[in-house]
Amino acid sequence: MTYSDPIISVDKLTKKFGSFTAVNAISFQVMKGEIFGFLGANGAGKTTAMKILIGISRPTSGTATVAGYDIYKQTEQIKKSIGYMSQRFSLYNDLTIKENIEFFGGIYGLTSRQIREKSDALVEKLGLQDKFNRPISDLPLGWKQKLAFSVALLHDPKIIFLDEPTGGVDPVTRRMFWNMIYEAAYRGVTIFVTTHYMDEAEYCNRVSMMVDGKIEALDSPARLKEKFGVNSMNDVFVRLARNQDKAKVQ
Amino acid sequence: MEIRIESISKSFGDVRALVDVTFDVNAGELFGLIGPDGGGKTTLFRILTTLMLPDSGNAVVAGYPISDYQAIRRSVGYMPGRFSLYPDLTVEENLKFFASIFGTTVEKNYELIRDIYVQIEPFRDRRAGALSGGMKQKLALCCALIHRPKVLFLDEPTTGVDPVSRKEFWEMLDRLRQDGMAILVSTAYMDEASLCDRVALIHQGKILTTDTPANITVTFGRPLYAIRTSNVYEVTRDIESYAYARTIYPFGEHLHYTDKREKPDPIELEDFLRGKGHHDIELTAIEPTIEDAFMELAETHSQILTQ
Numbered sequence: 001m002t003y004s005d006p007i008i009s010v011d012k013l014t015k016k017f018g019s020f021t022a023v024n025a026i027s028f029q030v031m032k033g034e035i036f037g038f039l040g041a042n043g044a045g046k047t048t049a050m051k052i053l054i055g056i057s058r059p060t061s062g063t064a065t066v067a068g069y070d071i072y073k074q075t076e077q078i079k080k081s082i083g084y085m086s087q088r089f090s091l092y093n094d095l096t097i098k099e100n101i102e103f104f105g106g107i108y109g110l111t112s113r114q115i116r117e118k119s120d121a122l123v124e125k126l127g128l129q130d131k132f133n134r135p136i137s138d139l140p141l142g143w144k145q146k147l148a149f150s151v152a153l154l155h156d157p158k159i160i161f162l163d164e165p166t167g168g169v170d171p172v173t174r175r176m177f178w179n180m181i182y183e184a185a186y187r188g189v190t191i192f193v194t195t196h197y198m199d200e201a202e203y204c205n206r207v208s209m210m211v212d213g214k215i216e217a218l219d220s221p222a223r224l225k226e227k228f229g230v231n232s233m234n235d236v237f238v239r240l241a242r243n244q245d246k247a248k249v250q
Numbered sequence: 251m252e253i254r255i256e257s258i259s260k261s262f263g264d265v266r267a268l269v270d271v272t273f274d275v276n277a278g279e280l281f282g283l284i285g286p287d288g289g290g291k292t293t294l295f296r297i298l299t300t301l302m303l304p305d306s307g308n309a310v311v312a313g314y315p316i317s318d319y320q321a322i323r324r325s326v327g328y329m330p331g332r333f334s335l336y337p338d339l340t341v342e343e344n345l346k347f348f349a350s351i352f353g354t355t356v357e358k359n360y361e362l363i364r365d366i367y368v369q370i371e372p373f374r375d376r377r378a379g380a381l382s383g384g385m386k387q388k389l390a391l392c393c394a395l396i397h398r399p400k401v402l403f404l405d406e407p408t409t410g411v412d413p414v415s416r417k418e419f420w421e422m423l424d425r426l427r428q429d430g431m432a433i434l435v436s437t438a439y440m441d442e443a444s445l446c447d448r449v450a451l452i453h454q455g456k457i458l459t460t461d462t463p464a465n466i467t468v469t470f471g472r473p474l475y476a477i478r479t480s481n482v483y484e485v486t487r488d489i490e491s492y493a494y495a496r497t498i499y500p501f502g503e504h505l506h507y508t509d510k511r512e513k514p515d516p517i518e519l520e521d522f523l524r525g526k527g528h529h530d531i532e533l534t535a536i537e538p539t540i541e542d543a544f545m546e547l548a549e550t551h552s553q554i555l556t557q
Contacts, residue, residue: 041412042383141287167410168438170286170453171545175499182483197439198413199502203482221503232502234413234441241414 003031003205007159007190008053013062015048022048024213025062032158035181035191037201040210041241046194047163049210053192054161055079067158080108083152086163090148093137097128100136101151108155122150142173149180153189160184162193166200178203198234207233209240216240251310252277252401252432253298258307260293267293269455271307275434277400280427282446283436284544290455291436292331295405298434299328312400324352327394331405333386337379341370341389344378345396352397362429363392366422384415391422402426404435408442420445440541451544458547463540470538470546473514476504478532488526492519499545506542 008030015023023045030036040046051057053066055075064071067081091100098119105115123132126146136144145165152160162181166174178200185191193204201207201221208218217224217240224236253275260268268290275281283291296302298311300319309316312325335344345367349356360367370388373381378389387407394402404423408416420442427433427447435446443449444463451458451466459466479485482500489498489507494515496508507519516533523531538546 041414042410044412164410168287170289170548171440171541172499172548173286178500179483179486182486186483196410196412199441202502203500237413238417241412 003034005032006030007032007068008036008064008066008192010053010064011062013049013052013064014060015045015052015057016060021213023052023059026210026213026215028208028215028218030159030190030192032190033185033188034206035185035193035204037204037207038192038194038210039201039207039237040194044210045213046210050161050163050192050194053078054082054084080155081158083155083157083160084163085145085148085152085160085165087145087165087167091136091144091151094135096133096135097123097139097147098132100147101154104151105154110155118154122147122154126150140173142169142177145169145177146173146180149177153184157189159190159192162191164194164196166195166197174200198232198237201233201237209237211240251275252279252312253281253434254310255294255298256308258294258297258304258309260290260297260302260304266455268297268304271452271455271457273450273457273460275401275432277432278427278430279447280423280433280435280445282443282449283434283452284438284440284443284449284540285436285452286438288454289452291452292405294452295328295330295403295434295436299323299326299403324397325399326401326403327397327399328403329390329394329405329407331409333390335378335386335390335393338377340375340377341381342374344389345392348393349396354397356396359396359398362398362426363395365425366395367392383411384418387411387415387419391419395426400431402431402433404433406436406438408437408439416442440539440544443540449540451540451547453544453548453551456551458544458551466540466543467538470543472508472512474536474538474542475507475509475514475516475519476501476534476536477507478504478534479528480530481528484526485523485528485531488523488528489519492522494519497545497549501539501541506536 006029011027012025013023014025026049038046052059052071053064055071055078066078069077095103101119102115105118123129166177181191195201204221206218206220208215221233225231228236228239230236230239251274255271255273258268258271271294285291297304298309300316300322311322314321316322339347345356366388370385373385378386381389408419423433423435446463448462450460482505486498486505489495494510496510499506520531520533
C-alpha cells in the first residue's frame with residue numbers, strides 16, 4: 001500500500017511558553033489512511049503539538065492544515081473532522097453506555113436517527129447489548145477503551161487522534177484494540193497515535209521521534225532500525241534520546 | 251525471607267480484588283508483580299504496607315505480621331503509583347521532611363540515594379510539583395529510601411514513563427538489590443519482567459504463576475511462530491479463517507501464531523496464505539516471551555472460570 005495524499009501538513013510549527021520553546025519548528029506530513037506514530041520522551045512536546053493539531057491551542061508561529069483546514073482560522077471545522085481519545089479522558093463514567101453515545105453523537109451534530117442507528121450497530125459489534133443501560137464505570141478498562149475508540153469514530157471523522165490509548169490495558173485487550181485501529185485504517189481513517197509501548201510503534205506505517213521540541217527522526221520502523229543499526233524500536237528510542245542528553249551535558 | 255504472603259483474599263462488594271494470593275520475596279531479591287490495571291496489584295501493596303486489612307489470609311513483612319503496623323511502617327519504603335510528595339515543598343524540603351518523620355537525617359543515609367539524588371540535585375530549590383515526570387519519580391524514590399528500609403514497595407513506578415527513563419529506573423533498582431534490600435515492584439509492562447529475579451503474574455486478582463522469567467516462558471508448551479508481512483490487517487483476517495488457527499496476535503513487527511494441532515504444518519500455512527494472495531510472508535519458529543506466556547495463562551485461567 002502506498003500513501004500519497006497528505007491529510008495533515010505541518011510546516012515549521014512552533015509553540016513557546018515564555019522563554020521555553022515546547023515545540024521547535026517541526027515540519028512533517030501525515031498521509032490519508034496512514035497509521036502515524038507520534039513518539040517522544042516525557043516532556044518532549046508531543047502533547048503540546050497534538051493540542052495545536054486538534055484545534056485547542058494556538059501556535060506561536062508556523063503553519064499547519066488538518067483535514068484541509070487551517071489551524072489558526074478553521075479550528076471548529078477541524079474539531080468536526082477529527083476524533084480524539086486519550087487514556088485520561090474518554091467517556092463519562094457516571095453515564096450509561098447509551099447516554100455516552102447519545103451525548104457524543106449530539107455534540108458532533110448527529111440526528112437522533114443517526115445516533116440510534118450508529119449505537120445499535122456499535123453495541124452489536126462490541127457485544128455490549130446487556131450492558132447498554134449500565135454506567136460506564138461497571139466496564140473493565142479494556143472495554144472502556146474499545147468503546148471510547150468506537151465513540152470517537154461515531155461521526156465518521158477523517159482522522160482520529162489517540163493519546164496513549166492502551167496504557168495499563170491487558171495484553172490481549174491491547175491487541176484487540178490494535179485490530180480495531182487496523183480495521184479503521186483499512187477503511188481509510190487516518191490514525192495519529194502516541195504510545196510508550198515500543199512494540200506498538202512497530203504497528204505504525206511511519207513514526208516520528210520528538211526530542212526536546214524537535215522531530216529528530218521520521219520514517220518507517222524498519223528503516224529507522226536499519227538506520228541506527230539496532231533490532232528494536234526501543235533501541236532506536238534510547239539512541240535518539242540518550243544522544244540528546246549527552247549533547248546537553250557537553 | 252522479607253515478605254511472606256499466605257492466602258490473602260480481599261473483596262470490595264461483589265468485586266474479588268485478590269483471591270488466595272500466596273508468594274514470598276527474599277532479601278536481595280528484585281521481585282516483579284506483573285499484570286494489567288485492575289488485576290489487584292495496588293490492593294496487595296496497600297495490604298502489605300498496612301494501609302488496608304485483608305478479608306482473610308496472613309502476611310509477614312520485614313519480620314513482622316501485618317497487624318504490627320507501627321513496626322512495618324518503620325521498616326518499609328513505599329512509593330505509591332500516584333505521585334504523593336508535597337508539590338508545594340521543594341525537592342530538598344521533601345527529602346528532609348521524609349528523613350525527619352522517620353527520625354533520621356539526609357546526611358546519615360545519603361550514600362544509599364547518592365546515585366539517584368545527584369541527578370535531581372541541580373533542581374533542589376524547585377518545587378516538587380514543577381518537576382518533569384522522570385524527575386518526580388526519582389525524587390519519590392529518594393524519599394522512599396531515605397530511612398534505609400529493609401523492604402521497598404514500588405507500585406507501577408514506570409507507568410506512563412518513556413523508555414529511556416524506564417531503563418534508568420531499572421538500573422537504579424538493580425543497584426539497590428545488590429545492597430540486600432528486598433524489592434517488590436509492580437508493572438503493567440510485560441517486557442520489564444525479564445529485569446526481575448522472579449516474577450508473579452497477576453490477572454483478575456489471581457496469581458497465574460510465580461517463577462523466574464526464564465522458567466515461565468518454558469511453560470508456554472506449544473510451538474509458536476512469528477509471521478512477518480507488510481499487510482497485517484488482511485493477513486490477520488485471513489488466518490482467522492484458517493481451519494487450524496488457534497491464536498493470531500500482533501507482536502511488534504510480527505504476528506504471533508499458534509496452531510490447534512500439536513505439530514503445526516508451517517508449509518501448509520504458507521501455501522494457504524499464498525492462495526489468499528499474500529506473497530511477502532516470512533514464517534519463523536520462535537521462543538515465546540513473557541507476554542506470550544501471560545496471554546496463554548490468562549486465557550487458560552478464564553476458560554476454567556467459564557466452565
